[in-house]
Amino acid sequence: MYGPETPSRKRWGFLLTDQTDKRCLVYMEQFYTRDKANEGVTLPLSLPNGDMTEESLTILGIDSDDFKRANTEEQRKISTTLEIAAKIDDDEERLAFVTKREADSKLIILAALIKAWSFEEECTEENKINFLRNAPQIADAINSYAADRKRFFGNG
Numbered sequence: 641m642y643g644p645e646t647p648s649r650k651r652w653g654f655l656l657t658d659q660t661d662k663r664c665l666v667y668m669e670q671f672y673t674r675d676k677a678n679e680g681v682t683l684p685l686s687l688p689n690g691d692m693t694e695e696s697l698t699i700l701g702i703d704s705d706d707f708k709r710a711n712t713e714e715q716r717k718i719s720t721t722l723e724i725a726a727k728i729d730d731d732e733e734r735l736a737f738v739t740k741r742e743a744d745s746k747l748i749i750l751a752a753l754i755k756a757w758s759f760e761e762e763c764t765e766e767n768k769i770n771f772l773r774n775a776p777q778i779a780d781a782i783n784s785y786a787a788d789r790k791r792f793f794g795n796g
Contacts, residue, residue: 676792677701680755683785688777697778698756699785701792710752714745747772750779753786 677700685695700706721741728734751768761767772779785791 673701673703673789673792674705677703677707677789678705679792680704681785681791683781685778695758697754697758697782699782700753700755701789702753702786703789704753706752706755707749707786710749714749718742718745744769747779750782753782 680698680700683697683699684692685697686692718741721738725734725738728737747769748765750772751765754763754768757763759771772782
């Protein structure tokens with residue numbers, strides 16, 4: 641807390657006033673995003689031609705524990721990938737190796753954002769990655785949706 645506790649400043653929150661003297665108490669917890677990101681939100685799915693379907697995904701936010709864990713693990717793997725790539729003499733082979741590994745890593749990270757789905761297929765890591773690899777428009781939508789923190793508070 642900054643400064644002494646005064647009538648306009650309370651522990652864990654600040655009483656803000658605007659020019660019309662409307663008052664609202666803002667608590668630190670109102671800035672928290674992690675719990676909402678871990679709950680997830682529904683992403684309705686449309687076909688590539690734009691037609692809406694009844695299918696949907698439950699998407700976690702970028703502040704979720706699963707996303708942060710997957711992102712950290714994949715960053716470590718990329719470091720290892722670069723060490724391995726440095727030992728490949730052929731430039732084209734090295735580039736292909738790194739490019740494939742980076743693409744796989746992105747899919748793994750995006751798959752970590754899928755909490756559940758409405759498809760009949762089981763929502764396994766392998767199925768999620770396969771779906772995202774073959775439906776890149778959905779991968780793009782997940783990336784945008786998960787990064788929009790407002791959506792997790794009903795404002796998106």
